[in-house]
Amino acid sequence: MTRIFLRDLRLGVRAGGGFGLGLAFFLIVVVLVPFGIGPETARLGPVAPGILWIGALLACLLSLDRVFALDREDGALDLLATAPVPLEGVALAKAAAHWITTGLPLCLAAPALAVLLALPWPGHLWLAVSLLAGTPALSLIGAFGAALTVGLRRGGLLLSLLVLPLYVPTLIFGADVARRGAEGLSPLVPLALLGAVSLGCLAILPFATSAALRVNLR
Amino acid sequence: MPDLGRYALEVGFAYAATLILLLTLVGITIWRGRRVKRALQAAEGRRHG
Amino acid sequence: MSALEVRDLAVSRGGVPLLEGLSFRVAPGDALILTGHNGIGKTSLLRTLAGLQPPQAGRVAPGPDRIAFGAHSDGMKATLSVAENLEFWAGLHGLRGGIEGVLEEFDLAPLRDRAAQHLSAGQRRRLGLARMGLTGRPVWLLDEPTVSLDAASVGRFARAVERHLAGGGMAVLATHVDLGLAAPRLDLSTFRAAPEVARGDVFAEGAVE
Amino acid sequence: MSFSTSFWSLANPARFMSLTARAVPILSVLAGVCLVGGLVWGFFFTPDDYRQGSTVKIIYLHVPAALMAINGWLMMLVASLIWLVRRHHVSALAARAAAPVGVTMTLIALITGAVWGQPMWGTFWAWDPRLTSFLILFLFYLGYMALWAAIDDPDTAADLTSVLCLVGSVFAILSRYAVNFWNQGLHQGASLSLDREKNVADVFYHPLLLSMAGFILLFLALVLAGTRTEIRARRLHALRLRERMA
Numbered sequence: 080m081t082r083i084f085l086r087d088l089r090l091g092v093r094a095g096g097g098f099g100l101g102l103a104f105f106l107i108v109v110v111l112v113p114f115g116i117g118p119e120t121a122r123l124g125p126v127a128p129g130i131l132w133i134g135a136l137l138a139c140l141l142s143l144d145r146v147f148a149l150d151r152e153d154g155a156l157d158l159l160a161t162a163p164v165p166l167e168g169v170a171l172a173k174a175a176a177h178w179i180t181t182g183l184p185l186c187l188a189a190p191a192l193a194v195l196l197a198l199p200w201p202g203h204l205w206l207a208v209s210l211l212a213g214t215p216a217l218s219l220i221g222a223f224g225a226a227l228t229v230g231l232r233r234g235g236l237l238l239s240l241l242v243l244p245l246y247v248p249t250l251i252f253g254a255d256v257a258r259r260g261a262e263g264l265s266p267l268v269p270l271a272l273l274g275a276v277s278l279g280c281l282a283i284l285p286f287a288t289s290a291a292l293r294v295n296l297r
Numbered sequence: 298m299p300d301l302g303r304y305a306l307e308v309g310f311a312y313a314a315t316l317i318l319l320l321t322l323v324g325i326t327i328w329r330g331r332r333v334k335r336a337l338q339a340a341e342g343r344r345h346g
Numbered sequence: 347m348s349a350l351e352v353r354d355l356a357v358s359r360g361g362v363p364l365l366e367g368l369s370f371r372v373a374p375g376d377a378l379i380l381t382g383h384n385g386i387g388k389t390s391l392l393r394t395l396a397g398l399q400p401p402q403a404g405r406v407a408p409g410p411d412r413i414a415f416g417a418h419s420d421g422m423k424a425t426l427s428v429a430e431n432l433e434f435w436a437g438l439h440g441l442r443g444g445i446e447g448v449l450e451e452f453d454l455a456p457l458r459d460r461a462a463q464h465l466s467a468g469q470r471r472r473l474g475l476a477r478m479g480l481t482g483r484p485v486w487l488l489d490e491p492t493v494s495l496d497a498a499s500v501g502r503f504a505r506a507v508e509r510h511l512a513g514g515g516m517a518v519l520a521t522h523v524d525l526g527l528a529a530p531r532l533d534l535s536t537f538r539a540a541p542e543v544a545r546g547d548v549f550a551e552g553a554v555e
Numbered sequence: 556m557s558f559s560t561s562f563w564s565l566a567n568p569a570r571f572m573s574l575t576a577r578a579v580p581i582l583s584v585l586a587g588v589c590l591v592g593g594l595v596w597g598f599f600f601t602p603d604d605y606r607q608g609s610t611v612k613i614i615y616l617h618v619p620a621a622l623m624a625i626n627g628w629l630m631m632l633v634a635s636l637i638w639l640v641r642r643h644h645v646s647a648l649a650a651r652a653a654a655p656v657g658v659t660m661t662l663i664a665l666i667t668g669a670v671w672g673q674p675m676w677g678t679f680w681a682w683d684p685r686l687t688s689f690l691i692l693f694l695f696y697l698g699y700m701a702l703w704a705a706i707d708d709p710d711t712a713a714d715l716t717s718v719l720c721l722v723g724s725v726f727a728i729l730s731r732y733a734v735n736f737w738n739q740g741l742h743q744g745a746s747l748s749l750d751r752e753k754n755v756a757d758v759f760y761h762p763l764l765l766s767m768a769g770f771i772l773l774f775l776a777l778v779l780a781g782t783r784t785e786i787r788a789r790r791l792h793a794l795r796l797r798e799r800m801a
Contacts, residue, residue: 082437086423093425154419158477161396161415162438223722227702227715237698237705241719244694245726248733255737272736276729287722294714297399302603304610304674311670312598315616315663319773322659326777330784337787340794341553360708362796548568548644550793554786555572 080168083159087176090149101138101181102188108134109192120197127196128206128257135185135210136217136246142181143221144238146173147229147292156229160296170288171281174215174222182214198261205260212273213253219280219288220245226291249276348408349373350485350516352395355404356539359390361547363402363539370532374484377507377517377527382534388520389417391534392487395518414481416488420474424463428454428473431462436480445480452476452506468499475506486510486517492525500525566643568786579780586772593766601758613671615763619770620663624692627657627774631699632724635717645782647713648789650720651703652781656774658696664689684734691730695723709789 092098112130116122150156159169189210190203198206224242228234252273259266349371356366364387372378380388393399397410422431432445432454449455452472457465465473471491478486486507492500504525507517519525565571597615604611634650637643668686669679680686702719706712 082434086426086434089430090423090425150421152419153421153423154417155421155423157393157396157398157415157417158421158435159438160398161410161413162435162481163411163440164438227719228705230711231705234705237701240694240701241698244691244698244730245723247691248726248729251730251733251737269736272733283725284722287718291715291718294711294718297711302609304608307670307673308609308612311613311616311667312594314666314670315620318659318663318666322656322777325655326780326784330780330787333784333787333791337791337794340791340798343798344794360796361710361793362800547793549786549790550797552569554568554790555576 080164080172083164083169083172084176087173088179091176091180098180099184101142102184104141105134105138105185105188106192108137109195112196123197124199124261127193127198128202128261129254130196131189131193131198131206132209132213132250132254132257135189135214136250138185139181139214139217139221140239140242142177143225143242144228144235146177146222146225148225148234151229151295156292157296160292166289166292167285170222170226170292171285174218174285174288177222178215178218182210182218186210186214198257199263201263202257202261205266206257209253209256209260209266209270209273212256212270212277213249216249216273216277216280217246219277219284220249223284223288223291226288226295229292230295249273252276350395350413350518351407353405355391355394355406356402357387357390357394358402358539358547359387361550364390365534365537366403366539368404368534368537372485372516372518374514374516375511377511377519377529379525379527379529379531380518380520380534381522381531386534386538388534389489392417392489392518392520395487408485412483413485413487414478414483416474416478416486416491418489418493420470420477422462422470422473422477425461427459427461428465429458431473432476432480435477439481439483441480441482445476448476448479451479451509453502467494468496468502471495471499471503472506475503479510484515486515488517488519488521490521491519492521492523563643566641566645568645568790571645572783572786575779575783579776579783582772582776582779586769586776588769589765589772590769593762593764593769597759597762597766601762604759607675610671610674611759613667614759615766617664617667617671618763619767620660620667621689622767623770623774624657624661624664624689626771627653627660628692628695628720628724628727630778631657631720635720638713639717639721644710644713644789645786647717648785649778649782650717651713652785653778654696654700654703656777656781658693658700660770660774661689661693661696665693682738684731684738687734687738688731691734692727695727699723709792 109131112126112134113123116126147156150159160166186207190207193203193206221242224238224245227241228238231237252269255269256266256273259269351371353369355368357364357368368391370378380391382388390399392415394401395406396413396415398415426434429445429449432448436445436448446455449458452475454469454472454476457469462470462473471494475491478488488507492503495503500523504527507519507525507527511517517529519527519529565574594615598612601612603609630653631650634646634653638647638650665686668689672681672683672686673679676683699716699719702716703712706715
């Protein structure tokens, strides 16, 4: 399992691995927002937590179709399924690798980009914390969607349609942590709920993902 | 017609939209049912005939 | 090491029965070559033997944990080097011996640091085969292993399979090409399932109304 | 015993077809009678509410549609579980047939809710928790149907949509709570409850019951008819595959 995780990391950062694409996308979204809603700090500040969360969520979505599709194309998925590792472990390792290559950079970049959107000060910290707690859920849910659509030739659009509604609870709690943080309120309640969502995803989704993979390999 | 008062438009629209949606659903169900039934009869006919 | 035994196997793809009543035995040190026209179900049979899809009927022994599957596509990552690719699979299969032996055996030692995307078709095939060696599993299933190989590479491939057999291994190969292996052939077209056979799909059994 | 044997005998496609052949027209007629009766009664022969005016008449559409929108998903969940556990094909096809009916009900609930909201809240769309939950449910239905439509092999599609339905159900419930947390809401929760003692006067309650019965019967008739069509389509698929083989 650790080996699969490390291999995916290595593939991710090699040429053509798509590392940094999500981050660049996130940057562009954040830069475009003021053009859409105006440059005034008073207007940007209140919407910043939501915009940053939605940007991070879409950036996550961007790289999801690679999670299993590449291994499916070159036959590695068949070989992983016959290797002496549980398929649940494969699913978990791949979601983890997706999180490290996509989710974690977003968490680190978000406080810096929040400056561009005039997020009030303590919000930066809580934004990073909320992304740290929430992006694992995004990767796990995304891996599940990727497993459902891995057998389809043009599954990308369908993947978004399946995954985005599943992202609703994570987005609500995550953005609320950042918003309350920025407004100086205590964000602990939504943060606890966000953590619970991530842990719940960690507990059940690898099984659903491996079930979907097994059906698609048949 | 009952007097719907100042909300006549809203209530009328709700009823009209619902009826149109339901009738469309029923229509599609019947249409697709017939089409599939015919296609299946043709296929069974080819098989035995 | 026990022999590969297949008894009364029925194989289907997407609910359509392809093969049925298939029985054969491959003893340690032996190989079996599957023949039959395209679409007869060679790939589906190998995937069933490997445990990737459930058989419609019959049984396969030993279980999938003794069987190494080599498909058309070998699962090697283009941006990883030969050694990195092999080390990954060796680790996954818990092989402690390292990959040096396999690199020697398959003439890959000089290429160990080359990225898989810069290998020739023949070298690439040898890499895929070297992975089979790393699984430490006695039964090799090979699906069209010599596609896109020239005559010299085919010879080298055949020798690699022979070495595996000499060590008590077994191999089932689906191929059109004569590999020069001294192995019995099994023509799958004699086991072709009749299209009328409804096994595997309740909706094919009889009219629904 | 007899119920359980007769219920599971529906799992055989041919048996299902012969058992439901008569049921669909009967259910359709009953559904038509109840629907027309309930809606005509409600639309023409009930007084306006002293607070809501004539908009109270929307209740006869909104509440039954919302009820069937949720029950439709529940039915899909149960049918998916039966398919995953017992591998009865009819069950998977019934889940598939329920989706278009459920999505239409959700859409009706959304539209009538929005229209009702206009005079009540002064705006067509308010991000009220219940309305928002139905919007999310609508998206779940769309994803489920899109997955069915995208996969060629029917058994693979049945497996994957069932897994999606299971996971989706968990997330639908989670979304419901998350949405509640996110916005406390404008909905008068009480007026929509079925608890007649508290909220809904008898004059509104009886036609509402009749209309609900109509929606339930219509749902059953449409799902059964749809399942019959799916079974035929599935048989057609099997025949075509074999024609191609021969």
